[in-house]
Amino acid sequence: MDLISQLRAFQPWNEQExxxxxxxLRLLENGQAFYGREDPAHLTTSAWVVSPDRDRVLLAYHNLYNSWAWLGGHADGERDLLSTALREVREESGLENVRPVSRDIYSVEILTVDGHEKRGRYVSSHLHLNVTFLLEADPAAPVRRKADENSAVAWFSLEEAVSASTEPWFRQRIYSKLNAKLAGFPPRRD
Known part of the structure; x- marks a missing residue:
């Protein structure tokens, strides 16, 4: 299913979504939402990675934002955003076995990114047109940091995951919402 169809099928949780x-949808339908990062508004994907019992969340300490945050990245031309989210989680955390709780979109966000330096080059302020997926992994599996992007990767309780972020807007509007939405996804008992 293409992204426009996925977004049409997506049931928003709140007014922000x-x-x-x-x-x-307006941007995509008008050809103005781009899969590459060269445009000032481009598609990204994030993952809310939870334990099978839905009690813990995996976060990385992102060097760029100096904050604990979800995992994810730029589409970089990839049209399958779920595959991109899975790849990014594997790259950023070292987890080998991560799987979707659902193949459906979990959340959508338009995120502002201030201008910054990355790898010695200035990156202009821009928008991330973000699609989030709910993924799960075993908290007992080994994780590792990705030195060029994060300085640590760790599991947190749901409440700790929210308070670990130093970004107030993400704590209040995104991470709290992602945790609240978990009620619709019962724990997996294997």
């Missing part, structure tokens, strides 16, 4: 979903 409703408005961001509508804006994403």
């Amino acid at each position: 409703d408005r961001d979903r509508e804006a994403l």
Whole structure:
């Protein structure tokens, strides 16, 4: 299913998701949402990685933002954003066995990114047109940091995951929402 169809099928959780979903659809339908990062508004994907019992969340300490945060990255031309989210989690955490709880979109966000230096070059301020997926992994599996992007990777309780972030808007509007939405995804008992 293409991204426009996925977004049309997506049921917003709150007003933020409703408005961001509508804006994403307008951009995509007008050919203005881009899969490459050269444009000032481009597609990204994030993952809310939870334990099978839904009690823990995996975060990375992102060097760029100096904060504990979800995992994810740029589409970089890839049209399958779920595959991109899975790849990014594997690259950023070292986890080998990570799987979708659902193949459906979990959340949508339009995120502002201030101008910054990356690998010695200036990156202009831009928008991340973000699609989030709910993934799960075993907290007992080994994790490792990706030195050029993060300085640590760790599991947190749901509450700790929210408070670990130093970004107030993410704590209040994104991470709290992602945790609340977990109620619709019962724990897996294998």
